[in-house]
Amino acid sequence: MKQYIMGNEAMAKGALEAGVKVVTGYPGTPATEIVDYCLPGEQVYVEWSANEKVALEMAMGASLCNMRSMAVMKHNGTNFATDFIMHLNFTGVRGGMVLVSADDPGANSSQNEEDTRILIHTYGHLPLFDPATPAEAKDMIKEAFALSEKTGSCYVLRPVMRICHSRAIIEDGAKEDLVQTPDFQSDRSRFVMSAVSEPKAGGLMRPMWRHRLLNEKQAEFTRYAEESRFNSVEEGEGRTGLVGCGIGYTCIKEAEALLNRKFPVLKLGTLPLPRKKVISFLRDLDVAIVFEEVEPVVERMLKQICYEEGLAVKILGREDYLPAEGELTPETVIEALRKQGLVEGGKTAVSAPQISAPVRTRTQCVGCPHRGLLSALKQVARKKKAVVTGDIGCYDAGSFPPIELQSTIFCMGSSIPMASGIAKTGIDRPVMAIIGDSTFFHNGLLGLVNAVNNRSNITVILCDNSTTAMTGFQPHPGSGTNIYNEQTTAISPEKIGEALGIKTRVVNPYLMEETKAAVTEALEEEGVSLVISRAPCFLLSSRRGEKEIFPRRPVKMDPEKCNGCKVCLNDLGCPALHYVAGEKKVYVDFNNCVSCGLCADICRRGALSV
Amino acid sequence: MNLNIIICGVGGQGNLLASVAIANYAMKKGFNVVGTETIGAAQRGGSVVSHLRISDGPIYASTVPDGTADILLGFEPVEALRHIKKLNPEGIYIINVEKVPTVLCNMGLDQYPDLEQIMAALQDVSSHGYAINAAEKARELGGAIMTNVVLLGALSSVSDFFDRDEFIEVLKKIISPKVLEKNLKAFEEGRALIAS
Ligand SMILES: Cc1ncc(C[n+]2csc(CCOP(=O)(O)OP(=O)(O)O)c2C)c(N)n1
Ligand code: SF4
Ligand code: SF4
Numbered sequence A: 001m002k003q004y005i006m007g008n009e010a011m012a013k014g015a016l017e018a019g020v021k022v023v024t025g026y027p028g029t030p031a032t033e034i035v036d037y038c039l040p041g042e043q044v045y046v047e048w049s050a051n052e053k054v055a056l057e058m059a060m061g062a063s064l065c066n067m068r069s070m071a072v073m074k075h076n077g078t079n080f081a082t083d084f085i086m087h088l089n090f091t092g093v094r095g096g097m098v099l100v101s102a103d104d105p106g107a108n109s110s111q112n113e114e115d116t117r118i119l120i121h122t123y124g125h126l127p128l129f130d131p132a133t134p135a136e137a138k139d140m141i142k143e144a145f146a147l148s149e150k151t152g153s154c155y156v157l158r159p160v161m162r163i164c165h166s167r168a169i170i171e172d173g174a175k176e177d178l179v180q181t182p183d184f185q186s187d188r189s190r191f192v193m194s195a196v197s198e199p200k201a202g203g204l205m206r207p208m209w210r211h212r213l214l215n216e217k218q219a220e221f222t223r224y225a226e227e228s229r230f231n232s233v234e235e236g237e238g239r240t241g242l243v244g245c246g247i248g249y250t251c252i253k254e255a256e257a258l259l260n261r262k263f264p265v266l267k268l269g270t271l272p273l274p275r276k277k278v279i280s281f282l283r284d285l286d287v288a289i290v291f292e293e294v295e296p297v298v299e300r301m302l303k304q305i306c307y308e309e310g311l312a313v314k315i316l317g318r319e320d321y322l323p324a325e326g327e328l329t330p331e332t333v334i335e336a337l338r339k340q341g342l343v344e345g346g347k348t349a350v351s352a353p354q355i356s357a358p359v360r361t362r363t364q365c366v367g368c369p370h371r372g373l374l375s376a377l378k379q380v381a382r383k384k385k386a387v388v389t390g391d392i393g394c395y396d397a398g399s400f401p402p403i404e405l406q407s408t409i410f411c412m413g414s415s416i417p418m419a420s421g422i423a424k425t426g427i428d429r430p431v432m433a434i435i436g437d438s439t440f441f442h443n444g445l446l447g448l449v450n451a452v453n454n455r456s457n458i459t460v461i462l463c464d465n466s467t468t469a470m471t472g473f474q475p476h477p478g479s480g481t482n483i484y485n486e487q488t489t490a491i492s493p494e495k496i497g498e499a500l501g502i503k504t505r506v507v508n509p510y511l512m513e514e515t516k517a518a519v520t521e522a523l524e525e526e527g528v529s530l531v532i533s534r535a536p537c538f539l540l541s542s543r544r545g546e547k548e549i550f551p552r553r554p555v556k557m558d559p560e561k562c563n564g565c566k567v568c569l570n571d572l573g574c575p576a577l578h579y580v581a582g583e584k585k586v587y588v589d590f591n592n593c594v595s596c597g598l599c600a601d602i603c604r605r606g607a608l609s610v
Numbered sequence B: 001m002n003l004n005i006i007i008c009g010v011g012g013q014g015n016l017l018a019s020v021a022i023a024n025y026a027m028k029k030g031f032n033v034v035g036t037e038t039i040g041a042a043q044r045g046g047s048v049v050s051h052l053r054i055s056d057g058p059i060y061a062s063t064v065p066d067g068t069a070d071i072l073l074g075f076e077p078v079e080a081l082r083h084i085k086k087l088n089p090e091g092i093y094i095i096n097v098e099k100v101p102t103v104l105c106n107m108g109l110d111q112y113p114d115l116e117q118i119m120a121a122l123q124d125v126s127s128h129g130y131a132i133n134a135a136e137k138a139r140e141l142g143g144a145i146m147t148n149v150v151l152l153g154a155l156s157s158v159s160d161f162f163d164r165d166e167f168i169e170v171l172k173k174i175i176s177p178k179v180l181e182k183n184l185k186a187f188e189e190g191r192a193l194i195a196s
């Protein structure tokens, strides 16, 4: 069957056709749907793990039992799992194991922009596939499982956002006919990574011996790369060659089609590189331009090869010729050719419109429980001059205008330790950390434990909406359910608070006065305090048609009473409110208002009332 | 034959369904299709743009190159403005005139351009365009959620590539039977908005 599907679905199909038995992951754009689409695969176990390191460790457990497994994550997750990667590269795997590490060049949905090929290959020395299209990503996953078993190494697929989020017509393939029966055999000289002397290696320290084996493996990985159908050479006119890694190849082909030209092209889809193929391509060229997302990884490798082989080819790329950040486009290729004098004429000026489009900053949905909480926190923080650290999730939009509450966002779980660090300086201001529930279970809990153990003086606000909303409502350890919708124990943050011996309060964020009072008390206390703001995600519960999460309180608007003070906008910022500059008054858009009544609680003049 | 389409709007307007419908139609006609979306945080009112490329030959990049969109389907005026550089000077645009103000415009901190200015900017690029109130029509028919289908109706009547009956067959496959009838009405109304 042929279907028009998303790259992420194509990758899931590839894994299922390869007979994957265990799929784990933690949600994160652009990778999330790969896990979703593995459901409800026959005879596959799928889970949302608590974080990416856990996901990778789970997959390794399955591989040790000789079963095919796959762990899925976005680049930040790969960072988080790096410690484990730096061990599994030494030990190798048993059952075929694939790590999918999705990068987000352009950072459309990420806190940072990076290239995990560096972590995985340059640093971890693992072999990797970099797909050019969704269809190729599907084929590569299948190949990755096969090679993983042949080489006894974990293989990595590194799709970029434009692979994950592209759609194409994809054909179903045959499911591999594999009989996999779980079987565990202890092999301690491999799987006990410890500083002991290894008799098998003449008494060498085991980590050094395994390091040597990994280095020796590289020749085998290169041999497979040399034969791989994902690397190929295309002939063309002139002595300037174009090297396309993954999506870079797609951009080159599009540019060639737009220009109606044909250049010498080297298509690369693997790391390590097919060294012989690369050398024979470079030999006849004066210049080679490398198109890759997003760091100059292959570019530097080519420079090294030229040096070692004494080739006088000029290698250009993202180091200092192409833009060093962001996504590649066919236009990037055309521009590079123009700079080389290979495309005539100046840049075709697309006339910019006279007016510019106002930016859309992200905010919470109308009716979101985070809105009442953030408003209450802003009011208290202002009064108490609190320093506020933030974390990642729907609530993080509280750091943008109009709320501008959190002063920091780094990576998952950073809010609590950063708050402790601020407080430990002895600063004369209360310190507050804001963190979501999925983020808390991902890597926030340890920061809290650390704060308690080291007697920090901070207030932790836990935004408990019982789901991972930002990435599309995945369950987490506090949700009381899992990916199969089975009922599980909802791990209770207040019981965690109790176990840690810290003062814990639970508030309803739709009751702003109560929330403000609880947060004020918490800030005044010595030591670590926890405030749990509890109400389900409004969007999710309305979509599911669940019981109303707040009593509807329809608001009335009396423009006569409005003096245009904008407090409702600055301190609450519901998108159903808008300011009419001509009249200097605020109005409610009743098409969007969901009658949460919060704006009436904020307006002191009775212009908005219930 | 090559047809590049840009569909732009804000999260929650259903522009993904629109692009899937068009892609399925093109597939049914035996064409190759490639597309992509830039989603951001779709639920919370961020910009959402879908690119669609249809051809009887090979297609490489999933993004529509600048200046080559044969059709720009704007679910929201400012979003159409944001992607104006995609529009081919010979291309057609269809704009749903109902505004979704930005957070900063709501606060009076940023100015939402006048609709006339936006339409004039589009006119500067191409002289073939339509401004329709698809959202209002959808609400009349029972819900703003059908705005996307009204716009699909409009789209289906501006290009020879689309055949009304065959497009309806595609919609029947992807829209839930419970709401199909209303949606088919919305589709016809979209066609009527262009005709009038
Ligand atoms: C290491 C890492 N993994 C995944 C993500 C993607 N991500 C961003 S926010 C988020 C979780 C948000 O859930 P929660 O903290 O419960 O807040 P909510 O969105 O529900 O308000 C995730 C998974 C990330 N940014 N970093
Ligand atoms: S998705 Fe849920 S948690 Fe996120 S902003 Fe909307 S209502 Fe709030
Ligand atoms: S509605 Fe109330 S809070 Fe908002 S601007 Fe008017 S008077 Fe101020």
Ligand code: SF4
Pocket: A366, A367, A553, A554, A555, A574, A575, A576, A577, A588, A589, A592, A593, A594, A595, A596, A597, A598, A599, A600
């Ligand atoms: S009642 Fe006020 S705050 Fe609540 S949704 Fe309506 S306008 Fe927004």
